[in-house]
Amino acid sequence: MVKYRKYRILGIVSLLFIFLLNSFTLIGNATDPPMSKIGTTAASYPHIATDPGGWHPISIDGYFVRADTNQLRANWHSNRAPGVDLGGIGYDSPTSYTPPKGKVIHSILRYPVYEMRTYDVQRDKSTCDGGLHTDNKCHPFYFIGDAGERNEWAKYPNIETKLHWTYYATVERDNDVLGIKDMIYYRFRTAKLRVQGDDGLGAGGTPWYKYDFKIIDDPNAQGLRIDPPNQTINVGETASYKAIYRANDGKEYDKTLDKLSTWSITDSTLASISSKGKFVGKKVGTTTVKVDYGNLSATATLKVVAADPPEEPEQPKENLPPLANLFVEPEYYWPETVTFQDNSTDPDGEIVSRELTVDGLPSNFSRNFPRVTAEETHDAVLKVTDDAGASDTDARSFKILPTTPTAMLEINGTLKENRKVSFNAHGSDKATKAIRVAPINYNLTTWDFKPITPGITQGDIKIEHTSDGGIKDVLFKKAGEYEVTITVTNKYSEVSDPYTAKITIMPDEKPIAKFTVDQKVALRDGTTKKATIELKDFSNSIDDDFIKQRIWYVEYDSNNDGLFGTAMDTSRQVISSGNETTVYYGTDRVGHYRFSLEVVEGFGQPTIQRFITDGDYRRDVTEKVDSGDRVSEYTKLPNFNIIDKDKAVEVSNTPPVVDFGMQTHRKVDLVLDIGGLTKASQQHMTGNHPGGTSNNDGGGYYDHKVRP
Structure with a gap:
């Protein structure tokens, strides 16, 4: 039974050894990093701290920004495991790092690389239009600029939300695109995930990753070392060393006092061996101590220095007074909170008391003032006292301003x-x-x-x-x-x-009605028996309005009494009211006609239509040539076609040629009927001649025949 138990224990120990061996092989091969050990960090857009120098923490734990390169990276210095060192930082590949001799990779951290991006919003231009940096219209996530720049990268989806932008400062710089010097901008910043091949507008290649390598000692490296490797002591002092042996199982053992350990020193005049691992300094100099353990050996350095002379008692120093420094803005409007900033310092101690008075009365370092209707000046005094009782004061004046608005139209x-x-x-x-x-x-x-x-x-x-x-x-x-x-x-x-x-x-000036006719005497056509008269408009507005209606009139001296517009005449008729600039009047009746034009003006500028009546539109009509309406005055040549007056046109027949012959008869009465003509021309006419001409004849017949 005992025999079998012995074999069972040996089997368990063997399995445990194989398991440990495999485990060490997994993490100990320097040429094949343990990819399963790679940790990742979440992609985000962390807000950047405003402090401009060095490495500074931001909103995501473990991330830091380097101001001189605008590059964000992870830092494991504060959270790596005990006994684990950070060996390689910021490699582009998980296989690009080789640990030092005697070290193996413990784990790898992969993190995306960010860059700090800046966007300047034009404060007084474009959509911002003088707004505050807290307004959406002045925020990069919504802003649309005047300078023609492409700013899609500052918006969704390239930037997920407006909260990923942080207001940084208000700055001035020249705008070369708009040609404006010292233009004011609101400056915002964000951290933008970098990608390889980024076109600056959010499109690009694959994300840019960096890798940090954590390393540990190689547990399979057998060896001997002296701890510590270097020591400095004064003459007469004792230096203590330890001999540390690393076994094949990776465990370390203290062999300082082991019977197999032998200690020695290169220069025994500098120090002597008092016991194993202990050396007493004898004189100033540097030497080497050595330990041998089996076939292994290790060395360390020992430096002996002169003992420090006894310290002289310190003489009491003269106290330097503190330096009071008070800052307050020169002006505040009365609703604003006045903040007093204490920048006082003490060169050789600390400030233990700070007293602020405003206008001689104690005051808090943050306070408000009641409403004022006129500018007020106030005086603030800061007194600081250090731990030795010395004090200093600093005084500042500031103004409280009224907020009464100023009307402007x-x-x-x-x-x-x-x-x-x-x-x-x-x-x-x-x-x-x-x-x-x-x-x-x-x-x-x-x-x-x-x-x-x-x-x-x-x-x-x-x-x-x-x-x-x-x-x-x-x-x-x-x-x-x-x-x-x-x-x-x-x-x-x-x-x-x-x-x-x-x-x-200013008054709304009336338009000026003007027109011309194409002829003073219009002859009837021999075929249609009609005369056609062309009337052409030249009316205009003198105050930038337009003509919206033209009304053309005609009057006919139908009773041929030499007067227009009598009760016996045909009443005045409208030729056209459709705003025509050129009209043609045709008639088959001979006699005298008078034409006139009335124009109605339209508004050339915006109005409020519901307040407008027909009487508000200015009108004009051409004037009479003769107040007595006499045809004879209208037909005088100087009165013809005066552009802003009425026009008279005579309609007449085309003058015919009357020819006649004579024959001998025994008894003949010759009667000529010239058909109302006053002149004879070389034409011959036959047939019926109607009456009603300007000569008021009774009509008749042409009494000749056409000769062959």
Whole structure:
């Protein structure tokens, strides 16, 4: 039974030895790193610390940023296991590191490499438009710039959320694209995951990884060493060494006093052996101590130095007083918290008391002041006392400023009758210095529109209210002078002084009706028996409006009494009212015709349509040549085709040629009927001749035949 138990114990020990051997082989092969031991870190966009120098921790545990290279990396110095050293740092490949002799890789940490990225937002341009760095419109995640740069990389999905950006500082620099010197920017920073082949806009190749290697002593390396390897002692002091033996099983044993250990020293004049591992310094110098254990040996260095002379008692030093240093901003608006910063120092001790007074009264280092309506100056004094009772003071003055808003009015539109004029009180933002801390509530804006010119009433001022209390659209029905007065109120119910603007509304000038006709006498066509008269418009507006309607009229002296517009004449008729610039009038009746033109003007500038009536559109009509409406005056050559007056045109027949012959008869009465013609031309006519011509004849017949 005992025999079998002995074999069973030997089997268990053998299995345990094989298991341990395999385990050591897994982690001990320097040419084949244990890939299963590789740890990874989570990808993220950590916020970068604002301290610019050295290695500084950021929001993800174990990550640090190097300011001079903008590279983020992992650091295991603070969390590696006992007995484990950090051998290789920042390798690009998990197989690129070879541990020193006698060391093997314990584990590997793989981490993504980040780079610090900076984005400058134009404060006063583009979508930011003078906003704060806390506004979304001024944040890189939302901002759209004027300079034409591509900033897709600063937005989703390249940056997952706006929280991955951190505001860093407000800076000034030149903008070469826009040509602006000393442009103000809000500077933001983030940590961007680097990829190989990154195009700067979020597209690229594979993520860039680095590897850190943790190493331990090779448990299979047998050997002997002296611990510590170097020692320094004074003359007369004893140096103690240990002989450490590493067995094949990886365990270490103290062989300092072992009977197989033999200690020796190279120069026995410098030190002597008092016992195994102990050496007493005799004189100044450096030598080597040695231990032999079996077939192994090890050495160490021993340095003997002169003993330090006895220390003289320190003389009491004269106390240096502290240096008081108080900082406070030169100006604050009354709603802001005033912060006093103590930068005092003590060159040879510590400050034990700090006393701050404002205007002679004790004060906290952070405080607020009541509302003021005028600028106030305050004095702050800091007194500091060190641990030896010495003290120093520093004084600073600062101002508390009021936040009363300043009203300002912007006027846009055309200052003319019946045109829309926009009054905008939002210009008060630029005029108010305290707008940052005391924004204006434009819904509380007061407005007063008042006529100055006599004869104009409040009813001549038409106001269109908008959803924005800081904007009014107004239409003035009459020309003249007006006053507009506003006040604005901020979030603290502080009301500005009234701001008054005077404006002059110009009259809406009427258009000028002008036209021409193409002929003074129009002849009827021999085929259609009609005459055609062309009328061409040359009307215009003298104040940048346009002609929206042209109405053409004609009058006919139908009773041929030499007067236009009598009761016996045909009444005035409209030829066209469709805003035609050229019209053609045709008639088959001879006689005198008078033409006139009326034009209606349209608004060339914006208006408020609901306040406009037909009577608000200016009109003009061509003038008469003769107030007595006499045809004879109209047909005089100097009065023909005056461009801004009525025109008279005579419609007449084409003059015929009347030929006749004579025959001898015994008794003949010759009667000529010239058909109303006053002249004979070389033509011959036959057939019926109607009456009703300008000569008022009774008609008749042409009494000849065409001769062969």
